[in-house]
Amino acid sequence: xxxxxxxxxxxxxxxxxxxxxxxxxxxxxxxxxxxxxxxxxxxxxxxxxxxxxxxxxxxxxxxxxxxxxxxxxxxxxxxxxxxxxxxxxxxxxxxxxxxxxxxxxxxxxxxxxxxxxxxxxxxxxxxxxxxxxxxxxxxxxxxxxxxxxxxxxxxxxxxxxxxxxxxxxxxxxxxxxxxxxxxxxxxxxxxxxxxxxxxxxxxxxxxxxxxxxxxxxxxxxxxxxxxxxxxxxxxxxxxxxxxxxxxxxxxxxxxxxx
Amino acid sequence: xxxxxxxxxxxxxxxxxxxxxxxxxxxxxxxxxxxxxxxxxxxxxxxxxxxxxxxxxxxxxxxxxxxxxxxxxxxxxxxxxxxxxxxxxxxxxxxxxxxxxxxxxxxxxxxxxxxxxxxxxxxxxxxxxxxxxxxxxxxxxxxxxxxxxxxxxxxxxxxxxxxxxxxxxxxxxxxxxxxxxxxxxxxxxxxxxxxxxxxxxxxxxxxxxxxxxxxxxxxxxxxxxxxxxxxxxxxxxxxxxxxxxxxxxxxxxxxxxxxxxxxxxxxxxxxxxxxxxxxxx
Numbered sequence: 001x002x003x004x005x006x007x008x009x010x011x012x013x014x015x016x017x018x019x020x021x022x023x024x025x026x027x028x029x030x031x032x033x034x035x036x037x038x039x040x041x042x043x044x045x046x047x048x049x050x051x052x053x054x055x056x057x058x059x060x061x062x063x064x065x066x067x068x069x070x071x072x073x074x075x076x077x078x079x080x081x082x083x084x085x086x087x088x089x090x091x092x093x094x095x096x097x098x099x100x101x102x103x104x105x106x107x108x109x110x111x112x113x114x115x116x117x118x119x120x121x122x123x124x125x126x127x128x129x130x131x132x133x134x135x136x137x138x139x140x141x142x143x144x145x146x147x148x149x150x151x152x153x154x155x156x157x158x159x160x161x162x163x164x165x166x167x168x169x170x171x172x173x174x175x176x177x178x179x180x181x182x183x184x185x186x187x188x189x190x191x192x193x194x195x196x197x198x199x200x201x202x203x204x205x206x207x208x209x210x211x212x213x214x215x216x217x218x219x220x221x222x223x224x225x226x227x228x229x230x231x232x233x234x235x236x237x238x239x240x241x242x243x244x245x246x247x248x249x250x251x252x253x254x255x256x257x258x
Numbered sequence: 259x260x261x262x263x264x265x266x267x268x269x270x271x272x273x274x275x276x277x278x279x280x281x282x283x284x285x286x287x288x289x290x291x292x293x294x295x296x297x298x299x300x301x302x303x304x305x306x307x308x309x310x311x312x313x314x315x316x317x318x319x320x321x322x323x324x325x326x327x328x329x330x331x332x333x334x335x336x337x338x339x340x341x342x343x344x345x346x347x348x349x350x351x352x353x354x355x356x357x358x359x360x361x362x363x364x365x366x367x368x369x370x371x372x373x374x375x376x377x378x379x380x381x382x383x384x385x386x387x388x389x390x391x392x393x394x395x396x397x398x399x400x401x402x403x404x405x406x407x408x409x410x411x412x413x414x415x416x417x418x419x420x421x422x423x424x425x426x427x428x429x430x431x432x433x434x435x436x437x438x439x440x441x442x443x444x445x446x447x448x449x450x451x452x453x454x455x456x457x458x459x460x461x462x463x464x465x466x467x468x469x470x471x472x473x474x475x476x477x478x479x480x481x482x483x484x485x486x487x488x489x490x491x492x493x494x495x496x497x498x499x500x501x502x503x504x505x506x507x508x509x510x511x512x513x514x515x516x517x518x519x520x521x522x523x524x525x526x527x528x529x530x531x532x533x534x535x536x537x538x539x
Contacts, residue, residue: 040320053339054315054363062363068313072364075310083313083363138271142279152286152309157338162314166329166339170316173331 006121006232029105037169051166052106053156054086062086066094067204068162071147071154091208099209103195103202108168109161112179113195116186117235128191131198133238137207140200160194161201192235289337294457296335296342297441299327299358300350300377301368312366314339318358324351327358345441345456350379352406352440375407380439381462382412382432382454390453392428395419401443401454402430410436412443418504430454434463 010019017024037055040046048057053068064086069079079087094102103110143155156162160178167175182194195202218224231237292298292305299318302308318341319327326348330336341358343350352374359367371377382401384390391398392414405412414428430443432454441456477483497503502515 046320049320049361050315050317053313054317056317056361056363064313064363072310072313077307077311077365079313079364080362080369086363132267132271135271135275138275139278142275143282146279146283146286147310150283150286151306152289152337153313154282154286156314157282157285157289162339163332166314166316167331170319170329171331174333175331178332 007229009227010229026105027111030108030111033106034108034165034168037165041169051162051169053162053166054083056082056086061089063090066091066208067201068153068156070204071143071156074144074148075151075153094205094208094212096212096214097209098212098214099205099207100202101209101214102205107161107201108165109179109182109199110195112164112183113186113192113235116183117192120187120191125188125191129189129193131190131193133197133236135197136200136203139198140203140207143200155200159201161199196235292342292458293335294461295344295346295455296330297345297350297379297439297456299341299343299367300352300356300374300379300438301359301371302379303366303368308366309337309340311364312340313364315363316341317361317363318367321357321361323353323357324348326350343441345380345444346452347445349441349445350438351442352377352438375436375438377438377440378459379441380456381434381437381459382439382441382443382456383462384430384432384454385457386453389449389451390430391448392430393453395422395425395427397428398448399428399430400446400448404442404446406440406442407436407438411438434459 007019013019036048037051040049048055050056053065055063057063062082062085064079064083066087069083069087072079078084146154158178160175160182163175164179167173186193190197231240234240286309290305290309298305298308299322303311314329316329316339319329326343327341328343330338330340330342332338336342354374356371356374356377359369359371362369384401387393399414402408402412402414411433413431413433415431416426417429419425419427439456439459443454444452444456447454473484495503495506504515507514
């Protein structure tokens, strides 16, 4: 059984730690960021205040989520000075480093959907409802148009990403039901459904990082033995065309490669 | 055929996502109906604008020194992630430097508000005259005493107590022009359920028709009466037989009916015996 598992060869060859180094680094990043946010409310050490929508670090560094800010701007409201500075910093950062680095290195829901993906693989759940990966861009467009029409920051009414992150810091309430729904949806309804097909936050960051210079590359492409593990492990496998299509535009940065 | 398929695929997306959008839009509409007892922080824009300007970061919550504010959870009937407070739990302490507004990275809390006494989080309303202890004739006065804008936002208005006929009632009276809606009165009301509550101004306030003019105000503005008072007729008042209006001047008899319990009303005699123990004067 374990011999058939994705990446088994890599584990044998490189050892568990080296084979999982990107996964480990991503988890350290995700949990570390969450930990910094939690340090204030739990231990009274205020390194960073706020949540992923807007945060203020050490009373010095503002960071604004550009997607939330854009929805707010479309309702006809501009952020104040700190909000705008934070917006600029976040925009430049993700333009350079690749938008979906947010998804894989920051977003707390990634751990939920990765868990669902992992369990789906372990349980051997086959078959997945088909939905175009473009759906998320349509939802993105809908939330932007909808914000302008309703005057409400629309996606924030139900956004599981901010609900989970805000909930962990400010009190979860019933937000766990939404997170559980995302988990179960990914597990039983659609493989990689949330992040890969529906979430407009990821769609926004994907567009933002479209021309980022940071890409996953395959410098030793000639040594590829077509094991297809990269294809299997990647939550967005459409961006990998084995042996031929690395470094294509649309390969959104450093994804879920284990 | 490819074009046909493209159109159908697009229609599928537009309609599917459109349905989701419709649901979200209607939910957004609902979320604008802020519950009456949920108050926004000082300087908050009107609810319609607030839900567009607020980015749900919680910085105001963090910088409130009294833990007054909280962020709405998904099950709260307030738009998820937005800050609010419940006066009966923790009211606004009206910090002079208004740290919540300073912390706000957007215009959701109006940064031009620098005097907390000018804030309008709501308007206190003495909503239940049946249970308010002062209305029952006691001297509770707690809402009046705790008011940060005492003697302006809440005053005690003296009126005779018609039940005893020998006491005054000190009725807490809110003046909306000075009330900030901080909620300290509601918090400190001694009843099991507060008789005074802070409500959104829209719920709390009546509104005169635009054409209304208050004669006494106009008189003050003009420096004299707007009409020729010498030509004014004061007709005798018709009252039901046996009825009297204490303190009322009746031009027919040239008499003022006695009014007990009010300072300055010398007409009438104070009863020498408590009511019920002898002849009522």
